[in-house]
Amino acid sequence: MTKLIKSGAYAQDVYAPVADDAALPDGPVLVSLARFHKDRDTLLARNTPVGIRLQSSENPEQLGQDVHHFALIALEFPKFRDGRAFSWARILRTRLGFTGEIRAVGDFLYDQVNYQHRVGFDAWEVPDNFTIEMFNRALTEMTNVYQPSADGKKTIRELRAAR
Amino acid sequence: MLNTLVKQVDPNMYRYDEFDAQFVGERVEQFAGQVARRLSGELTEDQFKPLRLMNGLYLQLHAYMLRVAVPYGTLSSKQMRKLAHIARTYDKDFGHFTTRTNLQFNWIKLVDVPAILRELADVEMHCIQTSGNCVRNVTADQFAGATDEEIEDPRPLAEIIRQWSSLHPEFVFLARKFKIAVGACEKDRAALLYHDMAVQIVKNAQGRIGYKVMAGGGMGRTPYIAHVMSEFVEREDILAYLEAVLRVYNQDSRRDNIHKQRIKILINAIGPEEMRKRVAREFDEIKRAGTLQLPQDELDRITAYFAPPKFETGLSDEMPEAGTDFANWVKTNVSKHRAPGYAIATITLKTPGQVPGDATSAQMDIIADLMDQFSVGEVRVTHEQNLVLPHVRKKDLPAIYAKLKELDFAAPNAGLITDIIACPGLDYCDLANARSIPIAQTIAKKFENLDRQHQIGELKIKISGCINACGHHHAGHIGILGVDKKGVEFYQLVLGGSGAEDASIGEIMGPGFGEHEIADAVERVVNVYIAQRKDGERFLDTYRRLGMAPFKDAAYEKAAA
Ligand code: SF4
Numbered sequence A: 001m002t003k004l005i006k007s008g009a010y011a012q013d014v015y016a017p018v019a020d021d022a023a024l025p026d027g028p029v030l031v032s033l034a035r036f037h038k039d040r041d042t043l044l045a046r047n048t049p050v051g052i053r054l055q056s057s058e059n060p061e062q063l064g065q066d067v068h069h070f071a072l073i074a075l076e077f078p079k080f081r082d083g084r085a086f087s088w089a090r091i092l093r094t095r096l097g098f099t100g101e102i103r104a105v106g107d108f109l110y111d112q113v114n115y116q117h118r119v120g121f122d123a124w125e126v127p128d129n130f131t132i133e134m135f136n137r138a139l140t141e142m143t144n145v146y147q148p149s150a151d152g153k154k155t156i157r158e159l160r161a162a163r
Numbered sequence B: 001m002l003n004t005l006v007k008q009v010d011p012n013m014y015r016y017d018e019f020d021a022q023f024v025g026e027r028v029e030q031f032a033g034q035v036a037r038r039l040s041g042e043l044t045e046d047q048f049k050p051l052r053l054m055n056g057l058y059l060q061l062h063a064y065m066l067r068v069a070v071p072y073g074t075l076s077s078k079q080m081r082k083l084a085h086i087a088r089t090y091d092k093d094f095g096h097f098t099t100r101t102n103l104q105f106n107w108i109k110l111v112d113v114p115a116i117l118r119e120l121a122d123v124e125m126h127c128i129q130t131s132g133n134c135v136r137n138v139t140a141d142q143f144a145g146a147t148d149e150e151i152e153d154p155r156p157l158a159e160i161i162r163q164w165s166s167l168h169p170e171f172v173f174l175a176r177k178f179k180i181a182v183g184a185c186e187k188d189r190a191a192l193l194y195h196d197m198a199v200q201i202v203k204n205a206q207g208r209i210g211y212k213v214m215a216g217g218g219m220g221r222t223p224y225i226a227h228v229m230s231e232f233v234e235r236e237d238i239l240a241y242l243e244a245v246l247r248v249y250n251q252d253s254r255r256d257n258i259h260k261q262r263i264k265i266l267i268n269a270i271g272p273e274e275m276r277k278r279v280a281r282e283f284d285e286i287k288r289a290g291t292l293q294l295p296q297d298e299l300d301r302i303t304a305y306f307a308p309p310k311f312e313t314g315l316s317d318e319m320p321e322a323g324t325d326f327a328n329w330v331k332t333n334v335s336k337h338r339a340p341g342y343a344i345a346t347i348t349l350k351t352p353g354q355v356p357g358d359a360t361s362a363q364m365d366i367i368a369d370l371m372d373q374f375s376v377g378e379v380r381v382t383h384e385q386n387l388v389l390p391h392v393r394k395k396d397l398p399a400i401y402a403k404l405k406e407l408d409f410a411a412p413n414a415g416l417i418t419d420i421i422a423c424p425g426l427d428y429c430d431l432a433n434a435r436s437i438p439i440a441q442t443i444a445k446k447f448e449n450l451d452r453q454h455q456i457g458e459l460k461i462k463i464s465g466c467i468n469a470c471g472h473h474h475a476g477h478i479g480i481l482g483v484d485k486k487g488v489e490f491y492q493l494v495l496g497g498s499g500a501e502d503a504s505i506g507e508i509m510g511p512g513f514g515e516h517e518i519a520d521a522v523e524r525v526v527n528v529y530i531a532q533r534k535d536g537e538r539f540l541d542t543y544r545r546l547g548m549a550p551f552k553d554a555a556y557e558k559a560a561a
Helices: A033-045 A060-069 A084-095 A110-119 A132-140 A156-162 B018-039 B045-053 B077-090 B110-122 B155-165 B235-252 B263-270 B272-289 B296-305 B323-333 B361-374 B394-407 B437-446 B450-456 B518-532 B539-546 B549-560
Strands: A002-006 A009-011 A029-032 A050-054 A072-077 A101-106 A123-127 B057-059 B064-068 B074-076 B094-097 B103-108 B180-183 B197-203 B209-215 B227-234 B334-336 B342-347 B358-360 B378-381 B387-393 B461-464 B478-485 B488-495
Touching: A029 A033, A033 A050, A033 A060, A050 A060, A050 A101, A060 A072, A060 A084, A072 A084, A084 A101, A084 A110, A084 B235, A084 B272, A110 A132, A156 B018, A156 B296, B018 B045, B018 B110, B045 B057, B064 B110, B074 B077, B077 B094, B077 B103, B077 B110, B077 B361, B077 B378, B094 B361, B103 B110, B155 B180, B155 B197, B155 B235, B155 B296, B197 B235, B209 B235, B227 B235, B227 B272, B235 B263, B235 B272, B235 B296, B263 B272, B323 B334, B323 B342, B323 B394, B323 B450, B342 B394, B358 B361, B361 B378, B361 B387, B361 B394, B387 B394, B437 B461, B437 B518, B450 B518, B478 B518, B488 B518, B518 B539, B518 B549, B539 B549
Parallel strands: A029 A050, A050 A072, A072 A101, A101 A123, B180 B197, B461 B478
Antiparallel strands: A002 A009, A002 A123, B057 B064, B064 B103, B074 B378, B094 B103, B094 B358, B197 B209, B209 B227, B334 B342, B342 B387, B378 B387, B478 B488
């Protein structure tokens, strides 16, 4: 089983994942890119939030302006070594100005959560034994950062200049 | 032994401020936590592997190997003494300088790693990103700040790149490792064109200093020479540009075949033109976001750390007389310095019979003394696995030479046939097909005669124990590649490579030679050169003029008989 961590706390996952060939249920849904392409107009005409789940090979830029129709973009880590989603999240936040939820799903490690947080993820689908305390620890192991990212955190260079 | 008479000198190099110290300190504790989770079984080896690799810890044939970063090859005497102390306390009393200008300890226990990292942090050192699929230790010209050939010292930029790439959240799980080098003159001592990305400091037509950026070079099983990405990037834009290259790589690289995941494969698959286009587009976007600009005052602040030492004036620029041996050493191991009366001295860790790049703790301690006494407390590690005293007075050279002789590090062979690069090979490495070190030792012994070495002149032999090419065999004037044929070690000859400004990829001659034949085959190849060279030609020049045929004929001639 998995749980959802959002805004630093466990949260209810309201999105129903929908298989590509299944009928759309009522309420918020989570669909693949293929499904979105197929049923774009229907999905956008519904009055409920739509989430999209992108594989690590799917660049969110190809969504173009549609990106702003989504309330949730779930980025998949097929295996923890595949770090493409770090760039996708960064692009979503910094370039495309996406303000909805970016959720990490799939195979990632405790030790990657802080990097994910920095590049713009704000929700995590975690295994049952992943506690809030672990989550908070992951984000605080390293106090300062050397480079700007999507978290807006002041860099060490800026801290030095402000001394 | 630590010579108590020698006063420790602190060289002009980057010093941690409280932010750097906190960063490294927290990183050590983070890694200590990861080690503890591994030891308790919470992490499987598969999960621990990418974490330990990001901190330079490998599991080798016999033990853990810990790789310590030596940023752009610059070490202080205090750091050198700490490395000696670690070798003595936690290892088998020696360390190994690598082609990435790092230092490796080969016999480390996992439980000791946190303690070692804390000791390193005490002298402003770390193992961050010395392995793993991330931006590795940034290397630079070992003559930085000492040669009059450079436009400016490349190390401030290297330090800026080091900081920017340290735990960069977007680029710590790249498709493969990523190596960056920085140079500042036409002469290339840092093998720029064999790097995933390289920056050369240049002046444009208006006399403005900026950066030429190249990408897509590399060794390994598919060697490539880097392509120019931009002829001129403005100073303030350099990090934005480097980030653009890395982002394109992270997004677009293959992830389905570990042998095809380096940036060189991407660039050569889509073509350099397309790569430049993709990078340019990212670069524009990153510039527009505006958060990665490198302000001039930051560049100045970092540059100030590397201010040239106060050179004495009024020194004689004459080379002292101190016998033939000394004169021979000067010929190969002493280079021109920017200041009159000064010189750059290369210490080759390659006395015939030695393991290339190895130094014992006692040797490290004495080198630290030499650094303090004669070179403002500073040494450089080179990608050819040698050390360099960057700022020595010419009048001190005889004393330095005498001390090096005691250490058995006085081989007058920098750039000569016995100054061999060799990877650890089958003696240590669990990927190896064949041993490299004994082959290097045999060849060095064969050509030990100094007159003969000088007669042969510049000739770079580079040996790798497998196709991964850590011994840079593609870039050797003579490269040697260990292969495995039905459980027997064989060695292929690769001729005509160069890792310098005239970079080229060596050509494979043909079937390999047995371990007892390879040194003789090298000798026959060298003899062809001696017989056929025209005035002033290096081995590489003669090879480029004649091509493979005469060398090949000679190499196989006797082997067949
Ligand atoms: S070239 Fe091969 S044998 Fe040599 S160190 Fe690299 S991986 Fe090991």
